[in-house]
Amino acid sequence: MNGDRGTQTVLITGATDGLGKAAALLLAERDYRIFAAGRSAEKRAQLDTVAQEKRLPLETLEMDVSDDGSVQRAVAVVHQKTGKIDVLINNAGLAYVATVEDMTMGDWRQQFETNFFGVVRVTQAVLPKMRERRSGRIIMISSVSGLVTPPTQGAYSASKHAMEGLSNALRHELYPFGVKTILIEPGYILTNIQQTAVQLAQPYQEKIKNGPYAKVYAGSWSGAKSSRAESKTTPEDCARIILRAIEAPKPKARYGVTPLATKLQWAKRLLPDSAIDAMIRRRYGITREE
16 A cells, blocks of 8 residues: 555454454554454453553554444544544454354344444445545455355355455445455454354254254364364464555455465365365265255
């Protein structure tokens, strides 16, 4: 991007934990001015303390991406203090684990409210000034689940597929104004989103253990456990990819972060759906019932 790092303002959602926190700290260490948004007052205070101890150009903001007023207030604070937002990193998200049939409509709505409508809400809030300035980058933290869909992750994957479609539209719509939209597609990263997914699955425990999809759930948890054991990708690794996307003179439309993500990007281009389906079923132990 044009301009010195010290003059660049970055707003990050979901920035008080996991990948968002890692990106906030890395970018602040590189002298970007960071506004780290999140819901938890306790986690915001912890991040503020770290920033003060390290004397980083980072401050936190209260923001609930599912609330119009909260988003508008947070964006207004950034504009009041800096006059601009050079980079928006849409990172806030959560993951439900349940089959399509089992998951309640309330949980479906919550999944999309955070992972998709929240992204739209924040993006709409920052776009007018980016468009007026003919400059800016919108970084979308998607997932390989936006490319392929594992069993019991239908809602999460659908929200990430929606993000992919949104990003594709924005790339075209914002091209006349010099604003770039970039997808970051991690595979399995060692963050707390997995712990949150386990907590969100608690209401479904009876169906997970004894329902008609019990074997599907068992295969899903086994596959996730294997992915967790195999993964060596940290939030800091992903943060470095985000930095690359911000600083590249001509950024790519999408960046795979983990080896799995890169493989799946190529698989989607080269293999038929039947081959990818077979790979997923083997991975998660999904077999036809007799």
